[in-house]
Amino acid sequence: MSGATNFNLPDDLVNYLKVLDDFIEREIRPLEEQDDNIRFFDHRREDARTDWERGGLPTEDWEALLAEAKRRADKAGHFRYPLPREYGGQNGTNLGMAVIREHFATKGLGLHNDLQNEHSIVGNNVGVLLMLAYGSEQQKAEWVEDLLQGRKRFSFGISEPDHGSDATHMETTAVREGDEWIINGEKTWNTGIHKASHDLIFARTSGKAGDGFGITCFLVPSGAPGFTVKEYLWTFNMPTDHAHVVLENVRVPHSSILGEEGRGLQVVQHFFNENRIRQAASSLGAAQYCVNEAVSYAKIRKPFGKALATNQGIQFPLVELQTQIEMLRALIHKTAWMMDEYGAFSVSDKVSMCNYWANRLCCQAADQAMQVHGGLGYSRYKAFEHIYRHHRRYRITEGAEEIQMRRVAGYMFGFMSQKAPKGVSED
Structure with missing residues (x-):
């Protein structure tokens, strides 16, 4: 059809995913595997990450490892991707961030992107973005580079x-x-x-x-x-x-x-939508990881002499999950693209739809992957229990799913307006 819309991702973004994959294999994966650092990602992860004697805080060696991964990513030019070029970034788009976050989460647990603490080799850098948008010139001079280098936070x-x-x-x-x-x-x-x-x-x-x-x-x-x-x-x-x-x-x-006196809530509201679409993309990627792992296991597991994959009782729940994943991916990509084209506040209803549905879907996918894997799925030798416990949190934080649904209803029934709050620029 003449003039039909092209739904392909931009070539430069697809090529950048390959660059990131190459960087992960060259720099991050070896770091993850040296000095028994894999303990932070295998069945020992909770003990390795947690200082039980210090109030349950993250251990120093765990946080040092995260910092080293970020340092390497920053040196390679990836960590600041969403920032303006004058600050060492790539003027990354909302669509780009959503696609990257989904891509990383689909790989499963790893030093490249650990969802539990928002660590990623492509940083969200919300604090920096807030400072650039709302900080005085003196505050920006005092804070921006220190935030990026981890000297301040x-x-x-x-x-x-x-x-x-x-x-x-x-x-x-x-x-x-x-x-x-x-x-x-x-x-x-x-x-x-x-x-x-x-x-x-x-x-x-x-x-x-x-x-x-x-x-x-x-x-x-x-x-x-x-x-x-x-x-x-x-x-x-x-x-x-x-x-x-x-x-x-x-x-x-x-x-x-x-920011301005009396307008503090607008400061956070400015970036809520950007954060929520990226978090939804991460939940989508984690859901896809769970489904992929369940399908692979069902092909090789042969109780009673035949593969689990031949049973419709195994197939159909995974088919339903995959169908929802595909539909959600289309909505996330469309929503992130619209944010880039028309501003973050132009699609507040769709951001809320993406956010609450992605978090719920991820929990369902993790649960089904556990079921397909049986006892192994319930164990810590698989990542499903960790993924479930982490993403269950996002059904409450970043705005509980009931709040997201209420927001959607507000736009549907005309109680809310999809305009930037007074004093907040869409630029």
């Missing part, structure tokens, strides 16, 4: 013990006193604070509970007087770096505000 202090999905009812407050702000409150699920130099604390500075306006984000030094890590919250998948922190009369200068 900040956690995100958004969720609170009594307020998870509804950030507008935030109880943490900040009151101005001269050129300083005094912050009081508590935050939970403060991921990565054990290594972070600062915490991006969101606090109400004006307005009333339920207002979207009036919340400000502050770069708070994690060593500031009155800033205390109360505990690290143990989780389904260990190790944990998810902290419950308390702020008691913590003082920060006015210059510590990131």
